[in-house]
Amino acid sequence: PYTYYLKYRKQRPDLINPYELYWTVISYLIHNVYHSDAKTLEVMIDRAINGLKRCKERVGTEQYNEIMEIFASGNPEFNRLIQLMVRKADDVDFFDKLLRDQINTQLKNDRMEKEKFQTTIRTVRDQINDLLKIPRPAGIPPMKESLIEAANYSLTGDGKRIRPILTWVLGVEVYGLQSAAIEPLLRSLEFMHTASLIFDDLPSQDNAPTRRGRPTLHQVHNSATAELTGLYLIQKAIQEQASLQAFNPVTVLALMQYSAEKAEDMCMGQAMDLHSKGKAMTLEQLNMMCFYKTGLAFEASLVMPAILAGVQSAEIEALKKFAYHAGIAFQIKDDLLDLEGDHHLLGKNTRMDVENNNSTFVSVLGPEAARIEMWDHYCHAVEALNAVPRKISFLNHLLDYIINRNR
Incomplete structure (x- = not known):
């Protein structure tokens, strides 16, 4: 930011002076965060002054003064005080290097x-994709065969699989559960999620023409x-x-009860x-709707392996609170x-919310305020x-992925 400011300050009057911003942040931290x-x-002052001393030594006194x-230039009196400190300050290189x-x-x-996060996303996603296809046993009625074919069509699209990936990471890497033992849970989560998308896309609801490309x-x-x-798919999930x-039947029963409650709440969302549709919503109403529609699915992905x-x-x-805010940020x-x-990257049509007259964070707050709200939940x-x-x-990097993704 310093070199950019030096180069473009005359062409870009909108640029913030990074040196002034630096000292403003230091002042805020000292007085408002650490209460003087x-x-x-x-x-903090030693660190700041030492940075200026090192700059002076590197570029020479003449260029440093320029x-x-x-x-x-905006506050010459303050600068005189800072430069006096630079000249008189003791050497604090040790702290700076530390x-x-x-x-x-x-x-x-x-x-x-971050590299491990990306590798895990790829490898676990591939594993989950291999688990999802519903087999068609020989001798089943033709109508059931066509139903399985329709289910597999929806399951094998280009889905992100975030929910079962979350469950795998929490279950296997965090809680030490056996990967094979929780495979039914991974399938269950994706079956439920895919079912919700099928209903979501219907003409009676969002009337979406494309999904997962x-x-x-x-x-x-x-x-x-x-x-x-x-x-x-809902029945297959159950x-x-x-x-x-591989788990205690009482524990499995508690998990199934929790799952049914969350599915019920998602229907309400x-x-x-x-x-x-077509109605003005408050931010509080929007947060509640979003949590029931999206946040609960994140919650279930984290809580169900924790239950097991x-x-x-x-x-x-604590996981529920994380899921609440991560789910809203995702939405x-x-x-x-x-x-x-880009609808090519998203795998579905864009501007569907406007076309369907849906209340969204963008329609209620506007794009910029919605971004601020997203970072607040982050x-x-x-x-x-x-x-x-x-x-x-993994969850820290998941948050970064949620905010920075393009699909």
């Missing part, structure tokens, strides 16, 4: 975690077949949950969405992509994650 704590003040004259090493280590670890099921067949296929034979692992209730509550990003996204999700008693770096 003397030791904290000393550390640079400072540009950056500090801080630099810590930042470098953190950046390296973050890069490694292909024509929607009711376009390929008809609405009646789509409805029956959705119901079929059957899969009942097949979790879709009903709220349909009821809201016998996790304490406090940790489950806001979806709303923004519907307005601004920050709340990070705070909730910090309350989880074990480090789950």
